[in-house]
Amino acid sequence: MSNFSIEPSFLAQALAGKTCISLPYCLPNGTHVQVMDEGVIRFEPKDPGDRQLDVVLSCGIHGNETAPVELLDQLISQILDGQLRVRARVLFVFGNVEAMRQGVRCVAQDMNRLFCRLPDVEDGDEARRAAMLEMQLMRFFSRSIQDGKPRLHYDLHTAIHGSLIEKFAIYPLPPHGRDFDPLQVARLACAGVDAVLLQSTTSTTFSFFSSQHCGAAAFTVELGRAMPFGQNTHVDLSKMQAYLEGLISGELPDCDEVPAHLGLYKVSREIIKQSDAFVLRVDAKMDNFTPLPVGTVLAEDGDIQHVVNEDEARMIFPNPYIEIGQRAGLVIVPAKGYSR
Ligand SMILES: O=C(O)CCC(=O)N[C@@H](CCC(=O)O)C(=O)O
Numbered sequence: 409m410s411n412f413s414i415e416p417s418f419l420a421q422a423l424a425g426k427t428c429i430s431l432p433y434c435l436p437n438g439t440h441v442q443v444m445d446e447g448v449i450r451f452e453p454k455d456p457g458d459r460q461l462d463v464v465l466s467c468g469i470h471g472n473e474t475a476p477v478e479l480l481d482q483l484i485s486q487i488l489d490g491q492l493r494v495r496a497r498v499l500f501v502f503g504n505v506e507a508m509r510q511g512v513r514c515v516a517q518d519m520n521r522l523f524c525r526l527p528d529v530e531d532g533d534e535a536r537r538a539a540m541l542e543m544q545l546m547r548f549f550s551r552s553i554q555d556g557k558p559r560l561h562y563d564l565h566t567a568i569h570g571s572l573i574e575k576f577a578i579y580p581l582p583p584h585g586r587d588f589d590p591l592q593v594a595r596l597a598c599a600g601v602d603a604v605l606l607q608s609t610t611s612t613t614f615s616f617f618s619s620q621h622c623g624a625a626a627f628t629v630e631l632g633r634a635m636p637f638g639q640n641t642h643v644d645l646s647k648m649q650a651y652l653e654g655l656i657s658g659e660l661p662d663c664d665e666v667p668a669h670l671g672l673y674k675v676s677r678e679i680i681k682q683s684d685a686f687v688l689r690v691d692a693k694m695d696n697f698t699p700l701p702v703g704t705v706l707a708e709d710g711d712i713q714h715v716v717n718e719d720e721a722r723m724i725f726p727n728p729y730i731e732i733g734q735r736a737g738l739v740i741v742p743a744k745g746y747s748r
């Protein structure tokens with residue numbers, strides 16, 4: 409017997425403040441369900457023998473990035489009404505529910521700068537929510553470790569600006585060996601992702617946390633541009649939807665080769681805003697992946713000048729409107745010498 413109605417949807421209930429930890433229950437098809445916290449719901453297959461992997465699907469870490477929220481809400485509804493059979497353990501996470509209600513990236517602090525927190529992180533609702541989500545992931549993946557199941561985390565976002573490559577992923581490289589798994593990249597390509605950015609530096613993002621601390625293959629995935637709820641018709645997420653349905657239902661598509669068209673990049677450096685004097689010298693609304701010739705002045709920060717000295721450089725996430733100490737953009741270059 410279900411004690412959780414599917415109308416209104418899980419998203420509608422979360423936005424209305426009506427999701428909180430519940431007792432576990434079963435759907436008529438035997439799938440186990442438990443609401444773990446506000447905006448966090450876990451599904452487990454009826455037959456443990458069916459289970460191939462454990463996956464966390466998160467979105468709304470930035471509250472105004474709604475296309476992935478609508479996508480995951482649809483998948484949750486498909487599971488709850490029995491259309492989508494569950495053959496994986498799946499944890500769905502709506503990250504910053506209060507920011508989603510307000511239609512803003514964050515209320516007080518950017519939540520994707522609060523994971524793997526340092527002792528000096530300022531307290532606040534978003535820092536506490538990030539800490540709670542870390543605990544949820546640790547708990548979810550501890551079972552996967554015990555049972556020897558592959559661990560995956562896709563943290564779905566949309567970008568503030570346009571992008572020459574609409575769908576791309578940031579791949580924090582696994583802590584040991586710092587090499588990437590071509591199968592994971594091939595699967596992302598199947599899901600409609602056209603570029604992958606290999607990140608070998610530490611970070612404070614949700615995907616970095618699950619890569620570093622839960623041993624998951626984890627990705628931040630950018631799916632088009634941030635728009636309000638109900639205005640996401642510009643982005644075609646059908647391949648991503650089909651891929652995630654396959655992950656959940658244990659019918660993974662046959663895609664194990666990284667296609668030649670997929671762009672593979674690495675982070676050359678982060679531009680960190682160091683003072684109030686920081687000025688971006690390129691257009692802050694520039695599309696992500698815009699090529700930057702050697703010699704281009706990217707930004708000035710008091711006496712510091714950030715100039716492109718890398719061949720084939722591009723910039724992503726240019727943003728001068730951030731706190732001191734945070735990243736105002738990433739300079740990326742093609743990742744050469746990797747076998748695909
Ligand atoms: O478009 C932008 O400037 C930001 C879009 C966004 O939220 N991106 C993530 C990327 C996280 C990562 O580097 O893995 C972020 O800035 O948190």
Ligand SMILES: [Zn+2]
Binds near residue numbers: 469470473565566
């Ligand atoms: Zn985001």
